[in-house]
Amino acid sequence: MCSLCELGSGVHGRVAQYERVEKVRLLVVDDDPPIADLVATVARYEGWDAVTAYSGEDALVRAAEFRPDIVVLDLMLPDLDGFGVLDRLRHSGTMVPVVFLTARDGVADRVAGLTRGGDDYLVKPFAVEELMARLRTVLRRSAGPGFQRSVLRVADLTMDEDTREVRRADRLLSLTPTEFEVLRYLMRRSPTVLTKAQILDHVWEYGFGGRSNVVELVVSRLRRKMDEAGGEPLIHTVRGFGYVIRRQAAE
Template sequence: MRADKAEAPVRLLVVDDEPHIADLVATVAKYEGWQARVANSGGDALTEAAAFNPDIVVLDLMLPDLDGFTVLDRLRASGAMVPVVFLTAKDATADRVAGLTRGGDDYLVKPFAVEELMARLRAVLRRTTGPGWKRSVLAVEDLELDEDTREVRRGEQNVSLTPTEFELLRYLMRRSPAVLTKAQILDHVWDYDFGGRSNVVELVISHLRRKLDTDNIPLIHTIRGVGYVVRRAT
């Protein structure tokens, strides 16, 4: 594991035999600024781990060749002490205990929210890498959003947001200064179909403006006919 983790991107290996799940987790990790690779079998996971030298691994227990426990055992036998978060459909207490006692660092049951998984990965990295771990803080002008503590500040003022407001703001800040369409926001922030009811985006944007832009230079802008962006007005 690299010692300069506060400077270099986190390397994540996602091991799952369901390609759509593995690709989704890898894509979200890349939005975080991480590097990510995918493996769909235990054998491929061991090959990728040796070549990629990941900082953390998401590991499915039920794989088509080797099970997740065997993969973990072989990683440890090779000297790789990389932290591992198990991701599996097994939710029995015995499976959770086995996963943790066999050397796993956390355990998340399917179906899962990708944002919760990312939060757990960041928590495991903080716990296993010590004080050198750099917290993930997004900033646009005097607006700051801490992805780990979920705190938001505008200047010296703490701002209380609902979970949906937080996720929408985080998405806008991650992609700033890009302009995001309502369709992109709906697809990323809400995990179910709103059937084209894009007015829900307008509603949450309105709430965010009331909380963030009052008595401050506006940072949330509407680009007519396109969508929304967080940036300083030009």
């Protein structure tokens, strides 16, 4: 078995990276190089081994030599299309889990049949953190029985990614989807300080238009919900740079 079993412990991604025996191996297949590279880069930042392919044929070659633990596969490819790639992957006997990328339109219907298993799909344009979250989930599940809940923890704040329960000192917080994603990203990277641009780039769909103060706003809302029943502030502003979540600000 591969290193997958190590995934999903309740530790921050940063720390887990060093505890993991082997890196997760990710193959990204997309004919749009910027997108493929974006995903690969984020994955590497997370401590994974990532390889890209820009065509279907290329994907098969890479898969054979790289033996990925998981594949991100765009369905819209120039030569062999996504289904063809999947077909030939399966015929070669590999059960590697796949997360599909599709355009907004009707192709999603055809994907449905393929994703029932536990593979997954995402509609373009997607948010990078959401893709990473799905990949982690698929990996955790395919690691077999004995998979554990993924619980993030910072001080007395906990987030269960499966039940989507977020608690501050046992008090349940009710978060909107956006708030949940921002908080998840902050917690995963804690105690790293993140710029607003980073947060925007990871949590919002790539290609999200206008500069705006959405991040500030969401952080503000998060703070109110987190602190309204007391407790020290956990999200700190690093003026002129960004935000961080951790027990206390640097003195």
